[in-house]
Amino acid sequence: MNAFEQLAQDIKTKNSVVCVGLDPMQATTADEIVSFNKHIIDATHDLVVAFKPQMAFYERFGATGWDAFKQTIDYIHSKGVLAIDDSKRGDIGSTSQAYAKAHFEELGADFITVNPYLGSDGVAPFLTYKDKGVFVLCRTSNPSAKELQDDIYMKVAQLINQWGSGAVVGATYPEEAKALRAAMPNSMWLVPGYGAQGGTAESVRPCFTAGGSGAIISSSRGIIYDKDPRAAAMKMRDELNAVRSHV
Numbered sequence: 001m002n003a004f005e006q007l008a009q010d011i012k013t014k015n016s017v018v019c020v021g022l023d024p025m026q027a028t029t030a031d032e033i034v035s036f037n038k039h040i041i042d043a044t045h046d047l048v049v050a051f052k053p054q055m056a057f058y059e060r061f062g063a064t065g066w067d068a069f070k071q072t073i074d075y076i077h078s079k080g081v082l083a084i085d086d087s088k089r090g091d092i093g094s095t096s097q098a099y100a101k102a103h104f105e106e107l108g109a110d111f112i113t114v115n116p117y118l119g120s121d122g123v124a125p126f127l128t129y130k131d132k133g134v135f136v137l138c139r140t141s142n143p144s145a146k147e148l149q150d151d152i153y154m155k156v157a158q159l160i161n162q163w164g165s166g167a168v169v170g171a172t173y174p175e176e177a178k179a180l181r182a183a184m185p186n187s188m189w190l191v192p193g194y195g196a197q198g199g200t201a202e203s204v205r206p207c208f209t210a211g212g213s214g215a216i217i218s219s220s221r222g223i224i225y226d227k228d229p230r231a232a233a234m235k236m237r238d239e240l241n242a243v244r245s246h247v
Helices: 003-014 030-044 063-078 093-106 120-127 143-149 153-163 174-183 229-244
Strands: 018-022 050-053 082-089 111-114 133-139 166-169 189-191 215-219
Touching (some): 003 082, 003 133, 030 063, 030 229, 050 063, 093 111, 093 120, 120 133, 133 153, 133 174, 153 174, 166 174, 215 229
Parallel strands (some): 018 050, 018 215, 082 111, 111 133, 133 166
């Protein structure tokens, strides 16, 4: 069973499409990151289908941050949950091959986010890991995304279909999501931007395929910095399930 198949099974088993982003922005040391993440994972692992650590918040501490990232992925796996390495890598072929080895083999991530700007040769090395999953940036949720993506996101969607990869589609563009879902009817989506960035259960409705599957929805600050992360994750799960039940 590859990573996407496992993810689809976990969505059914847990009746959840919640992904928690582990973005420890307030941590001041790598050790603090690990402690913080374990607290969040312990509180929410049975409610979510994936955790998504954002590499930048770990790399800022250098080698100790890299080790904290590895420890985080190992702890996620110890709870039986999938880990999405949110590193947004992507470069010329030989460089992407090195990135793929680092993130899939050394760090042990189940999925990675990939920037497609360099074209197929920057994505292909990640796709050679048939047991792993790749989420290609397609329509991101940040405000300035329109400066570039308006002209190319449908082309990227066509390439994602060719590659057979997953897609990253932001929660804040429901109209674009409708067109993109028509263009990528079978791809699994990672949908960031829920909660603090303005995405809602209703705005992500077009992201799902028939029966309310085909997408996982990610929230970071809205859960990890809530006074009760478990309650926040449960609320998000229930809000999304209410929408998914009518797709």
